[in-house]
Amino acid sequence: MDLSKAQAAPGVIAVVDGRAVAEYCTPWVAVLAHLKGIKSPPQHAMAIERACWQGEACAAVIAESRSQAEDAVALIEAEWEELPVVVDMDAALAGKPVIHPELGDNICFKREYDTGGVDDVFARADVVVEETFRFGRHTGVCLEGRAILADYNAGEHSLTVYHATQAPHMMQDIFSRHLNIPEANVRVITKDVGGSFGIKVHVYPDEMATAAISVLLRRPVKFVADRLESFLSDIHAREHKARVRLACSKGGEMLAFELDDVTAIGPYSVYPRTSGIEGNQVVNLIGGPYKHQKYRAKLHVVFTNKNVTCQYRAVGHPIAVALTEGIVDIAAQKLGIDPAEFRRRNLIADDAYPYTSPVGLKFEKLSHQRTLAKLLDIMRYTELRAEQARLRKTGVHRGIGLAAMIEVTNPSPAFYGVGGARISAQDGATLRLEPTGMLTVLCSVTEQGQGTEAIFAQIAASAVGVTLDKVRCMTGDTGVTPYGGGTWASRGAGIGGEAVLQAGRALRSNILDVAAALLKLDKAELDIAGNAVVNRLTQEAKLPLAEVGRVAYFRPDTLPMDFQSELTVTRHYTPRQYGFTFTNGMQAALVEVDPATGFVSLLRHWCVEDSGTVINPMLADEQLRGGIVQGIGGALYEECIYGPDGQLMNGSLADYLVPMAGEMPDIVCVHLETPTQQSQLGAKGIGEAGTAGAPAAIMNAINDALAPLGARVTQMPFTPERILKALGKV
Amino acid sequence: MELARETTLTVNGQRVARRIEPRMHLVDFLREELGLTGSHLGCEHGVCGACTVRVNGDIVRGCLMLAVQADGCTVETIEGLTDSKELAPLQKAFHERNALQCGFCTPGMLLAAQDLIRTGKKASREEIRAHISGNYCRCTGYQAIVDAIEEVIHGPR
Incomplete structure (x- = not known):
């Protein structure tokens, strides 16, 4: 590479290559001990000598302005020797060619699971159905690109990073270890983030390079991914090809599932969560809502020369739910049983808990049967079927699709910590009564727009006894908040919220200690309501909290000699009793397919979700709706398309389609509440449920519409072209 | 830069005169020269709408209009329409x-x-x-x- 012309360009401060950055940033290897056998080669912040995918940075220009930097990038001269690429997952599995020769093959991770007895069940079953489904890789398309500003202070050997991330403490640890700066000298500050959806919870080589270059240059350095850079380097997800089989009795009992899944993850496993988790989740979640006892699965996670893939909203669930619900509908069709009735016969009973699935997942308490009944009721299923039949006679092809699901939320350390990742499964909250009677809440869970701070304020206000306007919530600063995991895996409300609740209850007790001392009354006679200490029985106001604050902070001399007030309280919470706090839900879609054009119109969508205690009904609805539309995107529009040479063909918003307002349906949401007994709050997660279930519901609705025409689609996204191909029209 | 052109426009009711490089688009100008960071950049190719501003009464994609094209125009942004x-x-x-x-x-x-x-x-x-x-x-x-x-x-x- 010849960097000299770029170095001489106007406004350029420095031009660096991978070797220069490697002096300041050590490479990483993304494996986890509990994913047995997972392998990945060391990855540097910037390519050294060899780049493995279009989107791997080779050089960086630091200039006074973005336009000067981009002008200079065009002056870098590189001589490339093109190496053979592998872009197809079957070719990758066959090792044609092997991307990292030192690893021996292209298999990053492999898992097999078998309850035993599967062959017997399939041999004796009355009905066996099988289908192969394909899922296009897609990506998060956060409206705001990834953004980082790293500011190294040589005098203090400290690094302050303003970072659009979901996990500030995880990043603090990673900057510290890979840049060799003491942990306490690294501060990660995460203010408003323009959408994340799992995209911003990973370690990105260009962001590590930005921090390393800040150390190298001893000055602040900023990098913001533009749209093309986002398409090329934001993690992708969901590229799977899976064959699934289901064995049933003629009475309509599901007996066994079998899965053979291959997923292609790019040339590296992504640090530090690995790219093995998505496929692993698919293996775990197949058949999740149902009573069958036998299951066998095989998973191959393979390297390819495309962008890397990793955990994106609902991680594995959209694949597993679509595979399960897709094959369930095919079985129902073959058995001649209504899809809703078929599900009713096979969903785990509501009184069967605690329950252990064939793959060993432990469910504390779910509500599949109530959920199904509620869904059929709100969508007026019977009438809808009658209307569908009437319209079919007039040449209108409507389809109704159902999708039941379970979902991983509130993960314990079993998700990452046990595998050796320095990712916190616990979160902490600090609550402080201010002298004016206001309440400050500091929590380690971050806010990306989902309303985390709003629900923490609600929980804190209720727990202490103040009105909402008295609460101020702060998140996203490793220099300020307690230590914790951040935002991912639908954990913010259930884990962070519980820490806030416990801290709030403890602070309430501490405030009453001060009030009892001040009022010379028994603490048991007192309570807090409406920003004042009140008589527990009569609710008569005794003392405003502002007075408690004034005395505790400014006139503690008026309190008893042996009394010390404690008006700042910190509590932490880790889910421990179950590996994951599973939720359940069910979605339904009503679509109309135009057989002449292959276009799908989304007419209506329903979702019944049981995520335990609902803290804020409006925010819970909006999490579902946003998630559902993201799932619809994957089902109908979104796909990162690569050419045979490993070049991304559609790296712009003009070519990569996302859901827009004009095509989206109104979505009806209903919540059932089965609180988890593991916490006082009882909240389970909800942020990913919509995305998990929507693709399956849309697919089943389209196939229900196509069934009388003898067609079926099995490859997402279901573009008009693919639907017309299924109809034999193109 | 020698290519810069004298440009005068009205932004949120205030007359603004600047020498602007022809390649700078309107939202970069608003954000970087005037500090009006309420207009956002999502795709910079006219699809996402995050950069929508009002020019002479019509909404436009601020990333598809060059700042020098706004010479003589009245531009309203989220900041001005909030204040009003x-x-x-x-x-x-x-x-x-x-x-x-x-x-x-x-x-x-x-x-x-x-x-x-x-x-x-x-x-x-x-x-x-x-x-x-x-x-x-x-x-x-x-x-x-x-x-x-x-x-x-x-x-x-």
């Missing part, structure tokens, strides 16, 4: 209906919605959806946004 209170009813409805999550699309979405509202047309939900279909929101799924706009147009349901 023109957007106040819509902003209130967005708050109450939780019609924003991360908020990155919101300034552009508000300008696009207000463009429909000020026609005085009693738009249906479908017409509202069509009117904002050039503005990408990844968070909400759009329903709450449609609800909020509908409420401003038709009054509370």
